[in-house]
Amino acid sequence: GAGVSQSPSNKVTEKGKDVELRCDPISGHTALYWYRQSLGQGLEFLIYFQGNSAPDKSGLPSDRFSAERTGGSVSTLTIQRTQQEDSAVYLCASSLVSGGPWDEQYFGPGTRLTVT
Amino acid sequence: GEDVEQSLFLSVREGDSSVINCTYTDSSSTYLYWYKQEPGAGLQLLTYIFSNMDMKQDQRLTVLLNKKDKHLSLRIADTQTGDSAIYFCAESGDAGNMLTFGGGTRLMVKP
Numbered sequence: 154g155a156g157v158s159q160s161p162s163n164k165v166t167e168k169g170k171d172v173e174l175r176c177d178p179i180s181g182h183t184a185l186y187w188y189r190q191s192l193g194q195g196l197e198f199l200i201y202f203q204g205n206s207a208p209d210k211s212g213l214p215s216d217r218f219s220a221e222r223t224g225g226s227v228s229t230l231t232i233q234r235t236q237q238e239d240s241a242v243y244l245c246a247s248s249l250v251s252g253g254p255w256d257e258q259y260f261g262p263g264t265r266l267t268v269t
Numbered sequence: 270g271e272d273v274e275q276s277l278f279l280s281v282r283e284g285d286s287s288v289i290n291c292t293y294t295d296s297s298s299t300y301l302y303w304y305k306q307e308p309g310a311g312l313q314l315l316t317y318i319f320s321n322m323d324m325k326q327d328q329r330l331t332v333l334l335n336k337k338d339k340h341l342s343l344r345i346a347d348t349q350t351g352d353s354a355i356y357f358c359a360e361s362g363d364a365g366n367m368l369t370f371g372g373g374t375r376l377m378v379k380p
Contacts, residue, residue, distance in 0.1 A: 157311075186367060196357060196370035209367065244312065258368065260312040 155179070157261035159245050165267045166235055174230045174264045178247030185228050186248075186258060187220060191241035199243075202228065203250065235268045242266070275358060275371035282379050287345040289374045291358035294339060298360040301334060302368065303343045306355045315343070315356075345376075353378045 158177045166172050178185050187199040198212040202222040213219075217236075222228040232239055242265050246258040272294045281287045293301070302317040318325045318332045318341075325332045331344040341358055355375050359368040 188368075188370075195372040198367045198369065201367045212367070246312075257314050257317075259314075262311045 157245055157247050157259050159243075159261040159264050161264060162262065163265045163267075165269060168237060168268055169234055171231065171233045172235055172266065174232075174243050174266070176228045176230070176245030176247075176261060178226065178228070178245070179259055180226075182247035182249050182259075183225070184248045184250045184256075184258075185222055186246045187228070187230050188244040188246065189241045190244060190263070194241075196244075199230070232266075235266075237268045240266055240268045273358060273360060273369050273371040275356075275374045277372065278375050278377070280377045280379065281348050283348060283350055285348055287343075287348045287352070287376055287378075289343045289345075289356050289358075289376065291341040291343075291371050292339055293341065293358075293360050293369075293371075295360060295362070295369070296339070297362055298339075300361050301332075301341050302359045302361075303330075303332065304357040304359060304370075306357065306373070308354075312357065348376075348378050350378045350380055352376060 160175045183204045185202045188196055189199055190196045200220045201209040217233045220230045242263040244263045245261045248256045248258045250256050275291045299320050300317055303315045304312045305315050306312050316327050316330055316332055318334050329346045333342045355373040357370050357373045359370045361368050
């Protein structure tokens, strides 16, 4: 079946512009995660959605970052007034959350964001 | 906060065994994972181990967990050139929860 998809695959934007990154999780997966992979910081957690619960935003680096998940499915990560340090690969993952140890997080291919 | 550390680089010859090491600080870690990232590709889960286990074997992969020392290792037997990738260890408090990743170890396999 289809895996996690993300769009765009690459995004180049000018400093100060807003960007939106999209994630389509695997159908039926109730949990959705955003991570960021950058040279200086490695792979870091950003935000976590689980069902209808309030999202865990503890990993968002600043208030310029926000994310929504509409209808329990598609998610959009928005970065306002982008800065050069926002340049990174943004990874989305989803999982079924069955409660067992086999709740594998399936990762999408990522969106490479370059802020010039 | 939680911290997960790995060495940056490992080089082995084809056919040898590879051992990638990871240390973590969160004593409440429940699940520990190994992910593989090939160039231009997403993260792929290789294996996981529950914190009450000491060892898990899956074909060429052996995971060893020393909970006392908070040390996790991944052994790849008969390493092949196709195993060349970046390997990340990660931990979570609960399944279905956010992961804390190490910085990744780049494995280079020489023919």
